[in-house]
Amino acid sequence: MAPLSSVDDFVDLVKRNTLASVLCALVGFPLACFVLPIAAPLALVYYVLVQQNMVPSPLALQRQSAAKAAETKVEEEGKKAGSDTTPASGVKTESEGKAKAGASVVGKVAQRPQVESSVEGGRPLTGGVALLRRMREQKAAQAKRDNPDKKILVAYASQTGTAHEIAKVVHAQIAESCGSAKIPVLAAFNDVDIDTLRADKFPLVAFVAASTGDGDPPDNTASFYAKMLRKSDDEFKGVKYTCLGLGDSNYTRFMAVPRNMRKKFQSLGAENIYWDAEADEVDGLEETVDKWTEGAVKAVLKEYNALTNRSGGNVEAKGGKDSGFLGLPALLPRRVQFTWLSAKEGEGVKKGLRFSRDHVDGRGSYGPLAPYFAKVKSVKRVTPADYEKQIIHMELCLEGSNISYKPGDAFGVLPENSADLVGKILSYLGEDGSKCFTTSEQLNSIQTPCSIKDALSLHCDLTSPPKKTLLRMLAESCGEEKEKASLLEMISTAGKERYRKEILEGQPNLLDIFQAYPSCKPHAEDLIEFLPALAPREYSVSSASQVHTGEMHFAFSVVEYETVKGRVRHGVATTWLSKLAEEVEQGKTVRIPIFMRPSKEFQHPESISKPIIMIGPGTGVSPFRGFSHYRSFLQSRSKQDVGESWLFYGCRDRTKDFLYEEDFTELHEKSLLNHYEIAFSREQAEKVYVQHKMQDHQEKLGKLILEKEAYVFVCGDGLHMAKDVHKKLEDILCTSDAAMTPSSAKSYLQDMQKGGRYVRDIWS
Template sequence: MDDSPTRFLLVYGSQTGQSQAIAEEIAERCAALNIFADIHCFGKIEKEFVLESERLVVIVVSSTGDGEPPDTVCKFWRRVKRKTLPKDHFSNMRYTLLGLGDSNYGSYCKCPHMIDDRLQELGATLFMKPGFADDAEGLEVVVEPWIEALLERLCSMFDLPLPDQGEQAVKPSSERVVEPSSERAIKPSSERVVEPFSEQVVEPSSERAVEPSSERVVEPSSERAVELSSERVVESSSGRAVEPSSERVVEPSREQVVESAKSTEFFSKDTSAADAFLAETAKSNLSLTTSDEKKEIHSLESQPSKKSLKEWVDCIPVMNEAMLTTPVTPGPYVHLNYISNTSLDNNEDMPIQNNAKLPFSCSSVVQASVLNICCLTKPKSLKKTLCVELDTAGLTDYQSGDSFSILALNSEEEVSWLLDRVKVRRPHDQVELGILSDTTRKRPSIPEFINNPSTLFEIFYKSLDIRHIPKKALLKLLSNCCSVMDERLRLLYLSSRQGADLYKREIIETRRGLLDVLHAFPSCTPSVECLIENLPRLLPRAYSVASASHASTLKFAFNVMELPSLGSLTHRKGLVTGKLDKIFETSQERSSTVGIYLRSQHHFRLPSDSSLPLILIGPGTGVAPFIGFLQDREIQMRAQVKLGECLLFFGNRHEESDYLFREELSDHLSLGTLGALHVCFSRDEQRICTTGAKYVTDLLWQQSKVLANLITKHSAIIYVCGDARNMAKDVNEALTGILKVENGYTDDEVLTVMRGLKEDKRYREDVWL
């Protein structure tokens, strides 16, 4: 196969699996066009492939940590960034790149941009403009049209029929088809592929799009969906490995799509171009969608909208499927076999997720005893905030500000409900997963994080994220599992390009997942095999260390996540925060343990030079890592180490009920480890009237002269911890405005200064969504 005239190298770099999934989709669709994608992980470089010998390369890669390469890409990046490499090192290579990121974070797509820049510096030539997909907007918005453009470009290069010429672009694979149980049988029609954009070759690097000077380049990566002291919920959808053996797709006018893409430079690095393209497609009724690797998006908890399920379903149009452009879905590949009638009620001896490498891990997993849990908020607070102290059992190789992960388990109640819904009658019997003999998937394999053999209950309880947000391809699979035509067409609409805006608003933004979908569409009965094939790995939850470096006990703080009830599923909470809250409510601290490990990201630490001034900005639970900072400064002070000035800005809702770590902060203020403490409470009218500060950004402006002086004349280090979507962006804008006003900078000058702060690691963020 390596000698195939239609061969190219397809290499991916992924931390949580999203880049890999997209690369595998590309390989599947190429195979249907008789194009051979030699697919490899970046981590296998020099073992399975040698990049220098390749002539045609497609790269799919995301960012992680502080905009750094995923673990599997680190070796490659160390090699190519060597200054001793000649300028023509990759002069024989043509490539294109798809980067995945999240613009809620300051280092949006930083790693893909770095790789793209470096390859061109070493002589490589783009054969198609790179794409940069933004999970904040929905990855399908870029990923789907980019893949279609890639297919068309490859067909042109290999002199093969284009996807819309003659043969079908995607040949239906062998599929499990579920006959509807209702009287109205659903008979899907023939399928053909959406026509990709035409894309011209981009030759020399001088033709590349210029990056706007205002682009943010450093700080938290697009790969860390949940950072630190807060947890969010993301639920997931599922479906039976059922697809119609054929389904017709009617694409929009090719001329409209191509002209829109060309006129806005959709695939350039300038993210505003993507916005312009979306506006154009909206005008022409071409709603596109995408899919990206949002760091640890799976570790977030969902917050569905206040609409009732009926209201939500009613807002979804019922449209003739011939008018819808839906995603291509791969064929099934999992075969399920029960091992006699052997029951396994206790799976405690099974390895954790089959001992598969855990994301961002830099230590072994330790079962840490829960020593103490206290509530930091008063009963009338809108959010319940807990502070937990763990016995780290010798796992003390961490510093204040570092992060660690706690292994998560799904709700037993939700798992039981789900397995019953998909008609699993023997959840505790041993099963073995195999590969279907007639599958058309390339290189199919059972996920490495699933114990095999195991039981279905154990698989769904410990390994699969049943709260993950469903991708469009999964919604399409679910539509084929509906016995009621009305429900099928509504789910098809959500998976279609025409329904992109609704999908973003009602699925992504409201965090609707598998359980929401199954409750909303009662005739949808997917197979358990399809759930295993399409649900992602259940990822650990990440938190900030809120204690001193190398301490024998580890503290962290978080808000307990409350989820709406779904039918019989009541009192739902975050997977980790709910477990810890239950331990707290039942006073079982001393008899409980949690599995934890240290994470490999270490950018949010105190500077090595303790004399530098510190500006700490952490509203809500974002203040937690700064408690550890102050404890370290106290140790340094007692050792007579010279300390720089330290200012902390904290805000929350109500002073009486939400003033987190009040006593600790007061003690550090008295001790001198904290030089100034500025607080505000957004819902205390008296406080607002007397100080004029409602949010932390108001506090920053009140201290504008002090901040500008510390930043520009005394090399202060800025730390921001908290919400990425709103707070972090508002803080960035406030500091930008302060430097501009106090120092008389022009717009370009202040953007250069802010970029320099981030590149020099003087502006550090630890933020979550």
């Protein structure tokens, strides 16, 4: 207040205070009389409620509003940094897309923050700073729970998709049981950075591994496998694993890949936590697969929980208790989002293919996603038109493709399903096949936009006997409860025998299932996502590029057989190829999508000085046509001594299915093929096979192998022929001058295989 300096100042003060007093009296009286009696009890009640934490205090309200603003900021920062959706480093996972489709981690953090003080450098933090700190900590903890550092790897080594399908089930069951889709990571081995197999990244690994070729790793594992075999010391120390091996005991290198992988995992310090299961195609895979899956999921979760101090993971509760059936395979979650295009948007796509028919790679490098469309130059039918079996020789034009190949290589063909089958499935589903879609992530080899018809024709396996996980999805799509229950029963523990009879032996295709369960009407997108991918088929090259310039030849036998239920089945690729052959015969231009599958071992030796013994009945003789032409080419350019060449070939009847008769006869007549032995199996009462012809020459063959270091090549049927021929080779070594014991003959052949002197290209 300013000091009084005069009388006027004093008078003025009195006047102002009188006015204030009058004003106070005018406002204060009604306030005291009417408002206070109501406001005071209300204020008292409010005070009590605040004290009891039943309503927020004005201060808390103010802080909450500040917190909300700060939280929004943190969310925005989080989104900018993208840290919440970062996949496990070092692995290209199949589930990365799920993070996009599912609830965002940031969204889950939006809980009311607690207002507490924290301490920094001995000085308590209060208010907004403490609040922000606290929020960040909460957010980090939540993110860690949702996207923990330590994950479970579910990996697969798969050539034709079986191991992949099993791994998907294991992955889904772990995710379901532990209540987080982010803890298990599903990946093909080649997509796993081997250096992430460490206790702090992937302390738990469950893997399913198959072999292909002659004990070789599948394509999706080959590079990981090679890296793994080069590793030493205890680089996998702290990693715990369980492995399911898939194989076929008809192959002499039975379970080669899973066994080698397990051995190497252990030698690198990893610890096995469950049964080393091996499922053999000969006995049927189902029983072992189901048993391992159930036990492996439990074992992995138990270990993971112990390692990370997590709780939960009630595996027993899963498997369809709700539906009343025990042991059901997991209902796999939908991973991919489909966006349907309007008729206008899909217009240009309807007739579109998955890849450009004009694609040319400068290095001649093609693959299933970008194949070369090779023009069919000519076809020749080996078998008479009225014969029960069809064998076709086909010549492709490679000019301008930059593809190079060696005799012994194989190539992949991307086949199409029967148009009739696709048409029937579309009309059963009531779907317009020209409807187009895009997907939220890559689905098999589908390149979008794609029409439903193209997806079913080019990308989905419609004919292999359906796996249990597919049947589970189909069961859920049944309108009739009775049909659903019947399907569920068949894939439950109780329905094991039914599954074996109706599915594994009956070999129904998708349409057969629909006809048996007519209320089953899955959505097109469910089918496209859950049907296994249509696998490329491989064929052995039967030409030599030095002799057949700009061309590549092959021969195929058309697969046709009757199932135990009397259904006639047609092989997908060979039936499609035989229809294309008809079109070529009618003068039409036909092109087929192909890519090379070079063979590392099945190659003609560079030197022709060593003898070569080739054994290949049926279409298994194909690579030996290429070998023989190549050998004659090398012979024409070289002055070195030439080793003997032997070919053991077998077919049913010289007048019916004698493949490449002209070529081999001519090469033999010119002494470019020294010995040409043919077993005609059906020209007499008793079967005569290639191994009988080998028996006739056992002494000579023994000498060639043991004394002249001959190469032995076997190609064709891996189920019976390759096994019988292997046995014959053992016998020959035992009866040779060296008189080996059966076990030393076995190890001699093993050593020959290791040294690349006994090489097989076999298939079942």
